[in-house]
Amino acid sequence: MAVLGIETSCDETAAAVCRNGEILATVVNSQEIHRRYGGVVPEIASREHERYLNTVVWEALGKAGLSLNDLNGIAVTRGPGLAGTLLTGVCFAKGLAGGRGLPLVGVNHLEAHIFANFLADPQLQFPFICLLVSGGHTQLWHVMELGKYRLLGESRDDAAGEAFDKGARILGLKYPGGPEIERVGREGDPTAVVFPRAFINDQRLEFSFSGLKTALLYYMNDFDAKGRVSLADVASSYQAAIIDVLVAKLRQALKTTGARTCVIAGGVAANQLLRRQVRTTLPDEYKVLYPDLDLCTDNGAMIAYLGEIYLQAGRRDPLDFPVEPNFPLPGAQ
Ligand code: KG4
Ligand code: ZN
Numbered sequence: 001m002a003v004l005g006i007e008t009s010c011d012e013t014a015a016a017v018c019r020n021g022e023i024l025a026t027v028v029n030s031q032e033i034h035r036r037y038g039g040v041v042p043e044i045a046s047r048e049h050e051r052y053l054n055t056v057v058w059e060a061l062g063k064a065g066l067s068l069n070d071l072n073g074i075a076v077t078r079g080p081g082l083a084g085t086l087l088t089g090v091c092f093a094k095g096l097a098g099g100r101g102l103p104l105v106g107v108n109h110l111e112a113h114i115f116a117n118f119l120a121d122p123q124l125q126f127p128f129i130c131l132l133v134s135g136g137h138t139q140l141w142h143v144m145e146l147g148k149y150r151l152l153g154e155s156r157d158d159a160a161g162e163a164f165d166k167g168a169r170i171l172g173l174k175y176p177g178g179p180e181i182e183r184v185g186r187e188g189d190p191t192a193v194v195f196p197r198a199f200i201n202d203q204r205l206e207f208s209f210s211g212l213k214t215a216l217l218y219y220m221n222d223f224d225a226k227g228r229v230s231l232a233d234v235a236s237s238y239q240a241a242i243i244d245v246l247v248a249k250l251r252q253a254l255k256t257t258g259a260r261t262c263v264i265a266g267g268v269a270a271n272q273l274l275r276r277q278v279r280t281t282l283p284d285e286y287k288v289l290y291p292d293l294d295l296c297t298d299n300g301a302m303i304a305y306l307g308e309i310y311l312q313a314g315r316r317d318p319l320d321f322p323v324e325p326n327f328p329l330p331g332a333q
Contacts, residue, residue: 001072001312002064004096005304006057008089009081009109010135011040013052016300017064017071018308023119025063026301027056028294038169046084053092060300068100075307078106079327080136086323094319103316105307108327110134110266112302114143116291117263119305124289129259131250133274134266135161135176138207138246140253143263146309147331152253153205160242160268163209167238170216171231181235182271188236192229193219195241200248205256207249212241239273247277254286261287270296 002024007014011034016026031048034040061067076093079086090106097104114130129152130141138155158166161178168177173184195215198208216238223234246268254262264278269290279288295301 001308002066002070003073003075003304003308003311004057004061004071005107005300005302005307006053006074006076006089006093007109007298007300007303008049008053008085009077009079010085010298011045011048012298013049013056014298014300014303015053015057015060016304017060017066018301018304019064021122021305021308023301023305024066025060026294026299027060027063028299029056035174038175039165040082040175042082042084045082046088049085049088053088057092068096071100071102073103073105073307073311075105075107075303075311077109077112077303078321079324080109081325083323083325086325090321090323098319103311104319105310105315106317106321107303107307107310108329109298109303110137110139111329112306113265114141114263115306115309116265116295116299116302117289119295119301120289120291124263125261127259128261128263129250129253129257131246131253131262131264131269131278132266133160133246133264133268135159135165137266138209140205140249141329142253142257142259148333149329149331150333152257153207153249155207155209157208157210158213160207160209160246161266163213163242164239164268166213167216170213170220171235171238173235176267178268178271181239182273184232185236185239186232188230188232188234190236190240192233193237195237197241197245197248200245203252205249205253207245209242212238239271243271243274243277246274247281250278251281254282260285261289263288264290265296267297
């Protein structure tokens with residue numbers, strides 16, 4: 001089965017082709033225009049998707065060496081995400097599916113992030129714990145099987161990716177903040193500034209990053225007067241505070257559930273310190289998985305991959321389904 005996947009939930013216009021669980025081609029156009037505003041401007045993002053979607057889809061098909069006639073179905077991100085940007089992808093997919101008489105499925109973006117780990121290791125076995133860390137979500141999931149997920153805990157306020165993005169803004173760095181803080185912090189001392197690590201010794205599987213952001217804001221207010229601490233030190237210390245909490249809570253989730261396999265998903269999973277720290281703090285008998293870097297941040301491959309699984313299971317969505325900006329994970333408890 002060959003499936004075209006389309007992703008437009010935020011500021012990446014992406015398309016990919018998956019055939020029998022293998023990604024034949026993936027194309028991502030990251031909208032650079034938002035950098036000048038320090039964050040995603042929803043209306044501009046929708047217009048940019050409108051502008052590039054056609055090209056991105058044709059490029060993906062071309063790279064895969066397939067034509068529309070070779071497709072057996074289309075998968076598109078239905079939510080969660082920005083209503084306007086989701087609409088561009090969903091309308092495009094519906095037009096294509098309706099016009100060509102192809103089956104269509106609307107995929108949950110978060111579920112697709114989790115399943116990107118099967119692209120990293122097709123032998124991955126249920127059940128496992130997923131630390132889902134993106135721009136909009138910080139959650140711990142107990143993944144039992146396809147369509148059966150238990151939420152173990154989540155952030156009370158900002159998501160980890162949001163903490164990176166807002167922190168970068170305070171530090172005068174570009175959007176998206178995660179890669180910028182990681183880059184600048186590479187030369188810094190992670191112990192130079194002691195930032196708060198909310199709930200780190202608390203038994204509850206909850207996160208909070210808003211206090212950390214405020215602490216950074218206050219710290220930077222009189223930064224020039226601090227002399228010996230460099231911007232790299234601050235970035236490195238800020239990053240360490242976020243990662244320490246994520247790793248501590250992931251360990252706790254593994255302990256509580258008795259699970260021996262964990263995966264990391266979402267844009268923040270691209271962070272090298274997080275990847276390293278999860279691997280080195282867990283004993284060797286724990287299996288730790290994270291997708292390739294380009295499959296951590298938003299992409300069409302994860303949509304095509306999960307869409308194919310659902311299409312193979314016989315799912316067909318009607319052509320009139322709405323977008324769901326707050327789409328919950330299907331089968332979540
Ligand atoms: O999954 P994603 O591409 O989009 C959402 O679904 O939200 O995640 C985007 C988030 C942004 O907040 C970005 O700053 C963060 O992922 N991110 C990173 C890194 N690369 C992207 N955070 C930390 N380190 C990175 N290397
Ligand atoms: Zn995402």
